[in-house]
Amino acid sequence: MTMTTNRTERLPVRQAIIGGEHIEASDSFDDLDPSTGLLCARVARCGTEEIDLAVTSARSAFESDWRRTSPADRANACRRMAAVLRAHRGELAELETLDTGKPIRQAYVDADVAARYFEFYAGCAEALFGDTLLSTPDLFAYTLPEPHGVCGHIVPWNYPLQVSARTIAPALAAGNCCVLKPAEEAPLTALRLGDLALEAGFPPGVLNVVPGYGAEAGAALSAHDGLDHLAFTGSRAVGEMVMTSAAKNIVPVTLELGGKSPHILFPDFEPERAIQLIVASIVEHAGQNCSAGSRVLVHEDIHDMVVAALVEVFKMLRIGAGRTDPDVGPVISAKQRSRVLDYIERGRRDSRLVTGGGLPDDPELGDGFFVQPTIFDDVPPGSDISHEEIFGPVLCVTGFSDADEAIALANGTPYGLSAGVWTQNVGLAQRLIRELRVGQVFVNNYSAAGAVELPFGGYKKSGFGREKGFQALREYTRCKAVAIRVGSE
Structure with a gap:
């Protein structure tokens, strides 16, 4: 784990993960430990160029391979991911605490819940069925749930590990490819997820992680015309901007914008x-x-x-x-x-x-x-x-x-x-x-929070929209209706 320091030049830049590779951005930003106010990491400052590269990479992975994988193969990949997350539980908890300042016991819970999301959606992937519809004697009709394609995920700084897993696990299990933009205040565990996804065997480009400022990387991602779905968790004000950008491209969105519970x-x-x-x-x-x-x-x-x-x-x-x-x-x-x-x-x-x-x-x-x-x-x-x-x-x-x-x-x-x-x-x-x-x-x-089965x-x-539970898997699919004429001439 990187210790906090005041000496920026001693820390290497944590790079973006695009197409299975670590990609340098033209600039970087400082990530501070909120417990001390000191520098804990330097992170790639992605912008329009990196976002476009990540979306293109995700599209290539989706069209060439991932959308054609069987539910069983996607389920197995999610199970491997859960196992990898559990194997790195301590490292992830320490990174989460360093980056967000939360008590370490809460960070361990976040690491455990992140693994649970992949375990849960591994089981759900093979239970994602369509419906057989009532029809006339000469007509056979049914529905097919199909992945959207390329999904953008903009996650907040309060639970970066848990929310990243909460949003990408159902998307991947449903057959989508993802571009994940973590908050600039706490990007470290999201970046680590990108590395661990490759270790778990997800093909390059299926999960891309692009850190950066919201006004730059976040805005570029929400406005990108190569997305098929967008999920955002954060403030109401930013949610309104994200929804406006998505509307211009006629892209469905899932928004979780806080509360006063x-x-x-x-x-x-x-x-x-x-x-x-x-x-x-x-x-x-x-x-x-x-x-x-x-x-x-x-x-x-x-x-x-x-x-x-x-x-x-x-x-x-x-x-x-x-x-x-x-x-x-x-x-x-x-x-x-x-x-x-x-x-x-x-x-x-x-x-x-x-x-x-x-x-x-x-x-x-x-x-x-x-x-x-x-x-x-x-x-x-x-x-x-x-x-x-x-x-x-x-x-x-x-x-x-x-x-x-x-x-x-x-x-x-x-x-x-x-x-x-x-x-x-x-x-x-x-x-x-x-x-x-x-x-x-x-x-x-x-x-x-730890009940991954409960829609949220x-x-x-x-x-609007729901995360967690089986309903989230539905959020990451679209419904295709099929009608086949079977009567004889």
């Missing part, structure tokens, strides 16, 4: 389990999680007790560098730290700060991008911190008096990704399941 607590909730999972859902990777439970909607009868319990746990959280395996690591960059601190200042104006609200006191953390885990109470529903995705360890608490108000509050943001419902009343839980405008509802639990995606401004 609520926990909804009724008086008959399970205190110990709920508090534990509420805290975990907002401090995991310092709150930089699209499905983070960033809002707590709590019934007025239990409001004070819940806030006191949350504050008690927050004050015991350990903040530190990811490699020391703390409870809370840094946010990804100085820019993101400034963004989170700006939201905290806005929160002070109309909400009640009950803990946190600034930078850690420990001077040893001064060079990293750390923010104290923060709780605001009495948060107005229309406020910025209640309405907008902060992407940091900031929890917003709002009270409610009855189920109708809780539902209105839960649905009262532009987002609709996930929600947690905490009650022993089955009828009430079923009502909320029906009424909540979100893609995932968890009852008396929260988050299934949002309503409203959280995006």
Whole structure:
């Protein structure tokens, strides 16, 4: 693993992977360790030329070989990939922690889940069937699921290893070839995936990895007329630009654009389990999680007790560098730290700060991008911190008096990704399941990041299309209808 350093000239450039080869770009960029603010890698800065080369390489691999492989062969390739990922588990976890700052135990989970995606879609590849349709005696009709062709994948910096695997595994299993553009803030594990895919036996060009800036490489990829499908995970603002670019080429897209997910607590909730999972859902990777439970909607009868319990746990959280395996690591960059601190200042104006609200006191953390885990109470529903995705360890608490108000509050943001419902009343839980405008509802639990079988995606401004589960495999195919006349003359 490359150690952090201040001396740029000592580090070789991590190159793009195109057509099975390491390709130099004309320039490079610095990749920083968010725990220290120091340089940890230099990475190829791909642009239009490299993107075009990668798309051309993927098209050649698709047309010459990959689309004609049998489901069994693709399944075996995915199984080999899973085995390779498990063999490199420690290396991948260390790279993920170095690059993102997340606690090392979370990075190990990411490495395990990345392997699980390839194992799961290996099994699905051979179960991807069409349908036989009802027809007249002289007509035989059926459907064929076929791969799109060349798929572009633009992945975020918060879970680069896991999200890269989540999006490319079903695409490859369905018979597509891929061009993967990792975020410039955390490209290292995505680049390593490109190398390991070749080690696992995927043909050259089936998976290409092109690091670079979003405004350069990401924009060039989303606008490329050689793509047949585009998947993007990231911010709503960038998602709108990606969708606009794809629309110009009439290319289908899968968008996952974040959330403002609520926990909804009724008086008959399970205190110990709920508090534990509420805290975990907002401090995991310092709150930089699209499905983070960033809002707590709590019934007025239990409001004070819940806030006191949350504050008690927050004050015991350990903040530190990811490699020391703390409870809370840094946010990804100085820019993101400034963004989170700006939201905290806005929160002070109309909400009640009950803990946190600034930078850690420990001077040893001064060079990293750390923010104290923060709780605001009495948060107005229309406020910025209640309405907008902060992407940091900031929890917003709002009270409610009855189920109708809780539902209105839960649905009262532009987002609709996930929600947690905490009650022993089955009828009430079923009502909320029906009424909540979100893609995932968890009852008396929260988050299934490691459950690769569960479809994942949002309503409203959280995006559309589904990743994970068998449904994701369908996203990476198109349906061809066939009708054969079989009657005699």
